[in-house]
Amino acid sequence: MSHSTSSATTRRSGRHLAEPTPRLVLLFAALMMVMLLAALSQTILSTALPTMVGELGGVDHMSWVITAYILASTVMMPVYGRISDLLGRKPILLAAVVLFIVGSLIGAAAQTMGLLIAARVVQGLGGGGLMILSQAAIADVVPARERGKYMGVMGAVFAVSSVAGPLLGGWLTEGPGWRWAFIINIPLGVLAFTAVSVFLRIPRPGRAKSLHIDYLGMVLLALATTTLILICTWGGQQYDWLSPQIIGLALTTIVGVIAFIVTESKVKDPVIPLSLFSDRNFTLTTVAGLMVGIVMFGALGYMPTYIQMAKGVDATTAGLLMTPMMGSLLVTSIVSGQIVSKTGRYKFFPLIGMVITGLGLWLMSTMTASDPMWKLCLFIAVFGAGIGLSMQILVLIVQNSFPNRMVGTATASSNFFRQVGATVGSAVVGSVFVTRLHDLLAERMPPAAANAPISANSLTPGAVQGLPDALRLPVIDSYNDALLPIFLFMAPLTLIALVLLFFVVEKPLATKIDRDVVASDSDEPGESIGADPALHGTDPAVSDPSPATLEERSDHYAVSSRP
Secondary structure: OOHHHHHHHHHHHOOOOOOOOHHHHHHHHHHHHHHHHHHHHHHOOOOOHHHHHHHHOOHHHHHHHHHHHHHHHHHHHHHHHHHHHHHOHHHHHHHHHHHHHHHHHHHHHOOOHHHHHHHHHHHHHHHHHHHHHHHHHHHHHOOHHHHHHHHHHHHHHHHHHHHHHHHHHHHHHHOOOOOHHHHOHHHHHHHHHHHHHHHOOOEEEOOHHHOOOOHHHHHHHHHHHHHHHHHHHHEOOOEOOOOHHHHHHHHHHHHHHHHHHHHHOOOOOOOOOHHHHHOHHHHHHHHHHHHHHHHHHHHHOOHHHHHHHHHOOOHHHHHHHOHHHHHHHHHHHHHHHHHHHHHOOOOHHHHHHHHHHHHHHHHHHOOOOOOOHHHHHHHHHHHHHHHHHHHHHHHHHHHHOOOHHHHHHHHHHHHHHHHHHHHHHHHHHHHHHHHHHHHHHHHHOOHHHHHOOOOHHHOOHHHHHOOOHHHHHHHHHHHHHHHHHHHHHHHHHHHHHHHHHHOOOOOOOOOOOOOOEEEEOOOOHHHOOOOOHHHOOOOHHHOOOOOOOHHHOOOOOOOOOOO
C-alpha cells in the first residue's frame, strides 16, 4: 500500500459517522426486498389457493401448488450456497431473482393446473437462493460483530410476511384476481435485480479458476430430499404409512443419503462439505435449527385453521389474530440483534429462546375452545417471542464459525436442514392431527348424526358455525383436542435443542471480513462495499483488535489478500 493510499485510509478510519454509508443502506434495502420476495412467495397463496385451483379445475392437485415450491426451493438451497462460494455471490443472486421472476410470469399466465405447478417449480428454483444468498451477502459486507442487528431485521421480514402474505393474497383474490399474487412479484423482482446490480459490489472469490461443480452430489441431494418430502407430504394422507409407495420412497431416501455421503467424501468441491460437521458449533446449531423448524412450522401450519374452527371467525380475521405472535417475533428478533452487535455476546439468546418457545408450546396445549381470545393471543405471542430470540442468532453462529469463502455453503447447509425440519414438522403434525380428528369425531358425534355423518374432509368454518349446538360443539371440541395436545408432544424438541445449544462455544464475533480475492466487481475497488483493505491489519489506524462500531467504519470492510 502506498503512503498516499495509507494516509487516505487512515483518514477514513478515523471518521465517526452517525449512520451507515448510503451505499450500505441501499444495499441492505435491496437485500430486504429480495428476502421479502422469498417470504411472501411462501404465504401469499394460502388464501388464494381455493379460488386458483377452482378456476383451473385442479382441486385434486391443490397440495402440489405448495409442495412443488417447497421441493424446488429446499433442494436448491445448498446448491446456491456452494456455487455462490465458488463463483461469487452477485451473479448467482441475480440469476435466482431472474428465475423467480420467470416463474411468476408463468404463474400469472397459467391456464391449467399443470402449468401452475410448473410455475411454482420455477419460482422455487429461484426462491431457494433468495433468502440464502441475501444472508450470505450481508456476511460479505458486514463483519459478524455488526451483523446481529441486520440479521435481526431480516428475521423480522418473515414475521411481517407471515401475516401480510395471507392478507394480501386474500385482498388480491377478492379484488383484481388471484393472478396478481404472481404479477406483484414482477416489478418487485425487477427493482430488486436493479438494486443488487448497482449496490452489491464485493470481490470475486479466489477459487474461481479451480472450479469443480459437484453435479453428482447435487443430483443425489435432490433425489434424497425429494423422496423425503414426498414421504412427509403423502404419508398418512394420500397413502398409508406402511403402503408400498411410502416404503419404496423411504428405501430410496436411505439409499440416496448413503450415496450422497460417499460422494461428498470423495469429490473436490462437495455441495455440502462433510468437513462442516467437524465444527462443533455448526453441528449443534444445525441440529437445533432442525428442531426449531419442526416446532415452528408444525405449530404455525395449523393454528389459523384451529382459530377459524374454534373461534368461528373468517380467514382474514384468523390471520389478524396471528399478529401478536408475529409482533413478538419481530420485536425479539430485532432487539436481540441490536444487543448482540453492541455487546458481542450471543449464546444466551437462543438458550432463553428455547425455554420461552417450550413454554409457549405448553401454554398453547392447555387452551380450550371456550377460552377468551386474549388468552389465545397471549400464548401465541409467548411462542413467537421464543422463536424470535433463536432463529437468526443460529444463522449468525454458523456464519461466525467459518471463513468468508465458506459462508454461503455453511449458511445454505444450515438453512437446508431447518427447511427439511419445517417440512417434516408440518407433514407429521398434519397427519397426526387429521387422524386424531377422524377418531374423535367418530367417538363424540351424537347418534342423531348417524343419518348425516360429519366428515372431517367436508368441514369448513362456515359449515361448522351453521350446525346446531348438538353437532357444532362436539366438532369444535374435537378440533381442540385433536390439535393442541400435539403441541405438548413437540415441547421436548425444544428441550433437546436447549441441551445442544448449551454446548455451543461462544467464539468472539469477527470484527473484520477475511476472504480470498481475485478481483473486485467494481472498477473502483476503494469505493466498493467490502473492497477497502483498511481493516485486515495493514492500516495502523485500525490495527487495534478491540471491536469497532459500524459507524466508525461503515464505508470500508476488510478484505484479506492471501498468496
